[in-house]
Amino acid sequence: MKYIRNYFHIREISKLTRIEWLLYCCLFTVALLLRIYDLDARAMHHDESLHAYYSWELYQGSGLTHNPMLHGPLQMQLTSLIFFLFGDTDVTARILYVAAGTILVILPIFFRDLLGKHGAIMVSILLSISPSMVYFSRFARNDILMAVFTFGMVITMWKYLVSGNKKNLYLMSALLALSFSTKENAYLLVGTLGLYLTLSSIHESWPRKNYRDQFPNLSYPRLVFGYALMTFKTLRNSVYTHPHSRAFTVLIVLISLTLPQWSAFTGIFQETILLRWSNIILVSGEGASNIGMPTHGGKLLAFLVVFSLIVGSMYIGYKWHWKTWWKCAVIFYLIWLSAYTTFFTNIFNGVQSGIWQSLGYWIVQQGExxxxxxxxxxxxxxxxxxxxxxxxxxLASLYFLKHRTKFNLFLIYWTVITLFLYTIASEKMPWLLVNISLPLIVLSGKFLGDLFSKSSFKSKPNLNQCMIYFVPTISLIIAFSVTKYSSNLHPIPRVFAATIMLSLFLAGFVLVVRFIQRYETHILVKYLYAGFATILLLLTIRTTIYTNFVNSDIPIEMLVYTQTSPDLLQINNKIKTLYVKPATDNEPLIIIDQTNGFTWPWSWYLRNYTNVKYPKLQSESYEPHEQASIVVVHSSNHLAADKALSKNYKKVGKIPHRWWFPEHTYRDLNAINLVTKLTDTKHWNIFLEYWLFRKGVGKSIGSEDAYIYTSNTFPNIDFVGDSYRE
Known part of the structure; x- marks a missing residue:
């Protein structure tokens, strides 16, 4: 029992005080309620229905073949287990992500020694109420799983860097395998941590000399060359140093375990002068039957690359510390193989798709x-x-750059490099905000924890402290009021008001930063921060509630992106009410036009109905079929359907099948019109109206529509989609 407690860092929990226990229990409860309440109220997103349906097929015994379009297979396997235990519903399709999002909230307990007691609590608070974390904990996508594994890897990495306990390497190996079995941004995670560990290893081995002072007359090009040479020698010395530094040890584990996973990266060279002449295809492009896989002669080259990297990874492990490495490798590959082969039921295809196509497919998609x-x-x-x-x-970055520790600098690095990588990546989606938000939350939580741990709020605040506490709230109210009032004035007063407020904000920010740097331990500074944090915390809670419980499937939220409309959920609920137990004799015929992917999410919703057809209808003509209970037709085909169905069906109307946020509202933003918007309170007011009330975009919601036809006996349905466009 003691071994298990030490292995999983449960001793960290034993250090908690009673107040901390109470706080974490409350946070856990709040996080769980925010994530599980009314979980099936939102219509199933296109991607959610795919993940749920293939999980259901695995649960039904149809097996699971890895498809890189759906990312890693782990989420489907875990969801199928949940279906086996609790049945297949919209709620159980999302419960895995609820659990992951709730677990994420309590992970700071295991980082308490580095975050600090107050910092860990602050990080947990921010994770529990974060709008994006809550939203994607209620969403059947694997991004929240990646957040858990990412945070877990960061924790175990630092546990090892501090303690040198090899058990952390084994835990990291398991988390690394789970990450690669979940989603391909595991490659970005390895790159992020690998770069930090490389820089840390170089820093630890760097000779403590100032070469600029030693060679004052050395030209800058020669100095740069000299530093580059020193960097190479330092890195080489790190390799041959025994015992290795802890940072270099973790780097070796990361590189050696994941080296074969990078095999498909060689596909980026197939269009270069190195391989173009040979016509070798290492990653097949769009239109191919197997996107991301090698073809013809490329298969042999791909095999040689994979084999070489496997041998190379084993050699690195052997030269480093074989006794430790083989344990890490067994843990990693046992999890990885179990996931990609669906517990060894699809070994050959699972291994080749996992080790090559999982990356190859997304290399192709970056071009798309x-x-x-x-x-x-x-x-x-x-x-x-x-x-x-x-x-x-x-503010934390400014503070921690002055109060430098390795851990504080890592948090800044993690935040900046993550934002940078996801910004330059060609594919940008709202669910990827989870990966960016995580380091932001950890960095800001650590800062707030450090700030409040150095002061006492036990004594009754005096008048000055109360005034300072409410300064941020009063300032925001004044700014909102001036913006609202001046937005209706002529352009010159609007520009004048915006310029004055911008100047005041900038001056206030500079003064606050200077004041904090000089009087950082002053109690008034703490009250100023506390007041600012309080108003932002309340606004964040409001944003979380509106995003997740009011507008959860309405694309007036940027976070919603492209979403199935609530009208489809209305239809599905009506079908389930009318046909509770479908039987082969009287089961209704349901026709779903599969044009442009309209099959989803219906394949999930109607999975238990056997009399469902998915024809691809045409705009010119409509093929007759037997009498159906309900017919869903893509809007491009409705004219032909009108003629064919007008006699025997009721035309219920047009609904948005899927709809999306009006992207023109932000796509054209550039440096020039940003300056224009910042210097006019009319644009300030437009932003504030959206920021606070989500006004101004409803009429511009885009959609791909469907026409609904029902039998004359089918009950009426009250659609709500178009009401949000008013």
């Missing part, structure tokens, strides 16, 4: 730039949803 979002996409999302950790992360 799915979503086509602008570079500033996340810089638009963050101020709308994660403004609290974003603002305090900026």
């Amino acid at each position: 730039a799915r979503g086509g979002q602008p570079t500033h996409y996340y810089l638009t999302l963050i101020p709308i949803y994660e403004y609290l950790p974003a603002i305090f992360s900026v």
Whole structure:
């Protein structure tokens, strides 16, 4: 029992005080309620229905073959287990992600020694109420799973760097395998941590000399060359140093275990002068039957690459510390193989798709730039949803750059490099905000914890402290009021008001930073921060509630992106009410036009009905069929359907099948019109109206529509979709 407690860091829990126990229990309860309440109220998103349906097929005994379009197979396997235990419903299809999001909230307990007692609590608070974390904990996508594994890897990495306990390497190996079995941004995670560990290893081995002082007359090009040479020698010395530094040890584990997973990365060279002449295809492009896989002569080259990297990884492990490495490798590959082969039921195809196609497919997709979002996409999302950790992360960076420790600098590095990588990646999606928000929350939570741990709020606040506490709230109210009033004035007063407020904000920020740097331990500074954090916390809670319980499937939220409309859920609920137990004799015929992917989410919703047809209808003609209970037709085909179905069916009307946020509202943003918007309170008011009340975008919601036809005996359905466009 003692061994298990030490192995899983349960001793960290034993250090908690009674107040901490109470706080974490409350946070756990709040997090769980926010994530599980009314979980089936939102219509199943297209991606959710795919994940749920293939999980259901596995649960039904049809097996599971890894498809890189759906990312790693782990989420489907775990969801199928949940279906086996609790049945298949919309709630159970999402319960895995609820559990992951709730677990994420309590992980800071195991990081308490580095975050600090107060810092760990602050991180847990921010994780529990984060709009994006809550939303994607209620969403059947694997991003929240990746957040858990990412945070777990960061924790175990630092546990090893501090203690040197090899058990942390074994835990990291397991988390690494789970990450690669979940989603391909595991490659970005390995790159992020690997770069940090490389820099840390170089720093630890770097000779403590100032070469600039030693060679004052050395030209800058020669100095740069000299430093580059020193860096190479330092890194080489790190390799041959025994025992290795802890940072270099973790780096070896990361590189050696994941080296074969990078095999498909060689596909980026197939269009270069190195391979173009040979016509070798290492990653097949769009239109191929097996996107991301090698073909013809490329198969042999791919095999040689994979084999070489496997041998190379084993050689690295052997030269490093074989007794430790083989244990890490067994843990990693046992989990990885179990996931990609669906517990060894699909060994050959599972291994080749996992080790090559999982990366190869997404190399191809980077060229497609799915979503086509602008570079500033996340810089638009963050101020709308994660403004609290974003603002305090900026302040934290300034504070921690002055109070430098390895851990504080790592948090800054992790935050900056993560935002940078996801910004330059060609595919930008709202669910990827989870990966950006996590380091923002940890950095800002650590900062707030450090700040409040150094002061006492036990004594009764005096008048000055109360005034300072309410300064941020009063300032925001004044700014909102001036913006609202001046937005209706002529352009010149609007520009004047905006310029004055911008100047005041900038001056206030500079003064606050200077004041904090000089009087950082002053109690008034703590009250100023506490007041600012309180108002932002309340606004964040409001944002979380509106995003997750009011507008959860309405694309007036940028976070919603492209979403199945609630009208489909209305139809599905009506079908389930009318036909509770479908039988082969009297089961209704349901026709779903599969044009442009309309099969989803119906395949999930109607999975238990056997008399469902998915024809691909035409706009010119409509093929007759037997009398159906309900017919769903893509809007491009409705004219032909009108003629064919007018006699025997009721035309219920047009509904949005899937709809999306009006992207023109932010796509055209650039440096020039940003300055224009910042210097006019009319644009300030437009942003505030959206930020606070989500006004101004409803009429511009885009959609792909369907026409609904029902039998004359089918009850009427009250559709609500178009009401949100008013």
